[in-house]
Amino acid sequence: MKLNSPLQVYKYLPQINCAECGDATCMAFAAHLIDRSKKLEDCPPLLKDEFKKKYIELQTLLAPEIRQITIGVGEHARKIGGDDVLYRHQLTFFNPTAFAYDVWDTMQESELVERINKIQNFKKFYVGKFLRVNMVAVRCVSGDALKFAGTVKKVSETTGLPLVLCSFDPAALKAALEVVKDKNPLIYAATEKNWGEVAELAMNYKVPVALFSPDLDKLKSLAATFNEMGIKDLVLDPGTYPQGKQLKETFERFVKLRRAGIKEGQKDIAYPLMAVPLGAWLIYKDAVTASYWETVLASVFIVRYADVMMLHSLEPYAMLPEVHLRDTIYTDPRTPVKVAPGVNEVGSPTKDSPVIVTTNFALTYYTVESDLSSNKINCYLAAVDTDGIGVEAAVAGGQLTAAKIKDTFQKANFDFKEKTTHSTLILPGLAARLQGDVEDATGLRIMIGPPDSGRIPGWMEKNWPPKPK
């Protein structure tokens, strides 16, 4: 964005401190516009006629450096691009890389439906939410426009996920677009050869379009040409080569394009970028090797600037690290990853239910909490304030101590005599060395749980209820 301080933004705001946006002052609201935690539309006065001019100006001045575009419609619609920084600690990255998994038009229908269901049903629980994958890319392998359109039709009947229509043949793209024209698919791709016809399609069907050329001069030519024709929802594919020097050059192209867009404000190429880790399958035929290498390529370009990527492997050992790394890179570093300290109920605990201790690091807490609730273990779970540090590090660093544990129960007015029949506390296995201290500090019986909360169910079978002394 062109403005970088709240004061600069403040000049354009109504300056009446009406607090309708939820902030007490216009200056505070300005700070939220700069860090992108609020939108212009959160300021009702700004939308009135008298401020229309400022509103329009701000829209331009606050627009992200990399254009943000939307693919698909409805609840599954996915925004990509919209970034303002080269390194996540400078703000945060927006719109996590969209993962598009391929299907192709020579698949049997049953095979096709099965694959789509695998894509749209994939989920992995993580810190209070499910990680998922986002799009289906339909590849025209047959070379037959009608067959391609037929496959696209079946795909759109099977899933609401946004689609990428992949063919270099404008006739095939047109046939497919006819089938899904109201679904706002991304069309892939315009090249040096077919650009005129593909541009025509993008204009007529008003859909986002990918431009493909590993030659950055040509890629920029394509982007400038489309832009001049009024086609602004562009995705740039600078070519993903899967190996050797060509891969090194691919990496450099991603870095160059994003630096030009963000640091140098080169509007001509400030569009979302597409990587194609699927290319690993062009060089490796064995599924494990290809899946591994595809995951490696995906990881390189999740870190360095791909906004959407084409993937093939549905092996869990490929998908799990991919969705986790994307979450790693796109997690907002400004958001504290702590939960409120306290003693919480999981399920419906009774006086015979266990009382378990963990830390207030969100990842730890949610992991333990989901392991307990998923296995229907009714209990009390105490989140000790360790400044958001996990168990092992907090024990080593002195943030998880007997005094802190005692304090957590006291502050929550949790009386073991009243709430439990057993006056027993279960410490995490990784905090075993605190056993004596906690016993002395609380006078409770202390049991040591497993080092990983995934093993609590097995541990419970063996150890709970505790044997009477």
Added chain:
Amino acid sequence: MTKKIKLSELGSLFGGLDIQALEGVKIEGDVEIDLGQLGFNPQMAYALGHETAQVAFHLLNISRILGYPVDQMLGGQAAAPKRLSKLIESKFSVGKMEEWKTPIQEVVLGATSSDGGSRKSTVTLGGENSLPYYFDSPMPHRNYVTMDVFDMPINMAKAVKSNYEDVINSPAEWAKKVVRDFGADMVTIHLISTDPNIKDTSPADAAKTVEEVLQAVDVPIVIGGSGNPEKDPAVLEKAAEVAEGERCLLASASLNLDYARIAEAAKKYNHVVLSWTQLEINAQKELNRKLMKQCGVARENILMDPTTAALGYGLDYAYTNMERIRLAGLTGDAELNFPMSSGTTNAWGAREAWMVSSPLKEDSDWGPREYRGPIWEIITGLTLSLAGNDLFMMMHPGAVNVLKEITQTLYGSKETEPLNIDNWVSAVL
């Protein structure tokens, strides 16, 4: 006097003036444009009439600036798309990072006989002038991998353990195996049995193990303590003494132990200090400063371990911490421009790396863990390599293999036949 006209009147106004281009413009709704003191008269419109399209666009722009949603009202016809018959010629260029002025310190591990050691080869880390693999400046040295060896059998994930069952009771054999069979550039001997809570073996016993490892392999080595802050200084001192002149990496000096003793041992016996802090850039600065200023360790004898958290278990912190440290170093922070090391083996602590299946019924199938573990180690390491990490401490041979392949490809030392990807869309995979 202010003259107001309605947008819907524009058509008829211009209509009498023979302005062709507006005929296709359908204006719906009833929006007023305030023309202010400019006034509006037929002469003016006529003067503009010769450039009819521009007039239309100009007026529309006025309304747009005033905030009227003309685009929706015009049904898109006003902005009739331009067709181009030729690509607009363009040249792409982008500048280099001028602010990266300070190189990262070069650090050599290992010493050959000509330098007072007995290693066959040495490993040089650092020297970068840009983020890893960037075009701004070629990376002077590739990434290196040192593989873990323990001085006693430990718990390992099944996928890791199966590689070491034959050598688990002999650190020397274990070290030989990782160098000979698994392509380790270096070996890390972890003296964990010295921990008073484990076996409490003596510093002298530990030193003997170090001697055995130095005899068994001729690559540079890392000497790791047990992580017990009371015991480690004594253990590392003794180990440093028996390894005199070998330029081993002593792991580690940290703020929660007597780092001065470790620094002293490194100086006295010619070794390199690993400066280890826990995910905190300011602590890393503080410890590096203390090692240099207070303990007098030379710059070429410092390597940093800013801590590695596993993928899914804090890698976001570890990644950003390293990236910030590297950027600070390149832009001139002389307390942070040292090469970095990662305990990539920590990846095996992630349950996704070793558990048979998800403990959560809601999760999709996790698939075979034999494949999940190594890739967890690879991706944890690869991510940090992109943040600037130089040396990787690893465990699984397959993971080492793949990490070396990708980091050396990005470094530029992997040659392959050029591949044509132009038809990937129609490829049968």
